[in-house]
Amino acid sequence: MEKNSFSRITIRSRFPRNHFEQKAREYHLPLCGIDEVGRGPLAGPLVAAAVILKPRARYPGTLTDSKLLTPLQREVMFDWLQENSWYAVASVSARKIDEISLGTANIQAMQQALALLTIRHNITPACILVDALGFEVPWLQSFSLPESTQGTSPEDHLEYPWHKIISFYKGEIKSCSIAAASIIAKVTRDRLMKQMGIFYPNYLFDEHKGYATQTHYQQLTTHAPSIIHRKSFLKSYQDRVLQLSFGESQLDDHLPADFSEDIDTL
Numbered sequence: 001m002e003k004n005s006f007s008r009i010t011i012r013s014r015f016p017r018n019h020f021e022q023k024a025r026e027y028h029l030p031l032c033g034i035d036e037v038g039r040g041p042l043a044g045p046l047v048a049a050a051v052i053l054k055p056r057a058r059y060p061g062t063l064t065d066s067k068l069l070t071p072l073q074r075e076v077m078f079d080w081l082q083e084n085s086w087y088a089v090a091s092v093s094a095r096k097i098d099e100i101s102l103g104t105a106n107i108q109a110m111q112q113a114l115a116l117l118t119i120r121h122n123i124t125p126a127c128i129l130v131d132a133l134g135f136e137v138p139w140l141q142s143f144s145l146p147e148s149t150q151g152t153s154p155e156d157h158l159e160y161p162w163h164k165i166i167s168f169y170k171g172e173i174k175s176c177s178i179a180a181a182s183i184i185a186k187v188t189r190d191r192l193m194k195q196m197g198i199f200y201p202n203y204l205f206d207e208h209k210g211y212a213t214q215t216h217y218q219q220l221t222t223h224a225p226s227i228i229h230r231k232s233f234l235k236s237y238q239d240r241v242l243q244l245s246f247g248e249s250q251l252d253d254h255l256p257a258d259f260s261e262d263i264d265t266l
Contacts, residue, residue, distance in 0.1 A: 033177025131171030
């Protein structure tokens with residue numbers, strides 16, 4: 001059978017929750033959800049996850065947007081996903097975000113997570129779902145459609161989503177696959193920031209996970225930004241004064257030996 005390239009589309013029409021997951025089960029094809037966390041924090045990496053839910057998995061009610069769950073519910077769902085999905089995680093460090101911009105880092109993390117998933121589990125998705133983000137994977141051209149879907153209209157995205165990277169608004173709520181990716185990425189990043197808090201206790205990362213909270217800003221008034229802070233995110237007048245008052249050299253300290261620059265093999 002002829003092999004096809006993936007095309008990127010954005011869907012704005014309404015459709016039932018888990019519509020694409022149901023289509024994937026109907027045609028016995030693997031579907032991948034991708035999501036990221038950590039776009040807004042002042043410190044720490046951006047983390048992305050790529051997830052394929054196992055075909056026989058029965059989705060629990062708490063398989064939804066990670067932002068709608070409590071920390072305990074996310075941990076419970078993380079354990080469930082370890083048994084009921086194939087997944088991979090990738091991240092981009094704060095320093096790398098400063099170098100290449102947040103948008104580029106976002107795409108890079110998602111592409112790396114997908115690549116790790118396909119290599120680690122030897123699965124090539126037939127369809128990829130993302131949440132309202134333009135996303136391309138030039139190398140993903142190796143999936144052959146089953147005979148039952150040959151000759152279908154390429155414009156019929158809802159009925160035949162194969163060979164497409166589909167983005168749509170509120171993806172974590174409309175798709176359990178994207179929700180699963182958001183949970184895995186969120187739990188992974190939160191755990192990482194707790195570990196960072198051990199090595200950088202002055203910033204209380206265990207409490208705010210690097211986000212721009214009042215507590216975090218208070219800590220920055222008495223302590224220089226660390227190596228895991230994003231300098232490009234500290235450009236307000238007040239934060240720039242803080243950087244200058246402590247000296248730029250203090251931004252060049254080193255991570256503990258336990259951590260790598262880009263944690264892309266989680």
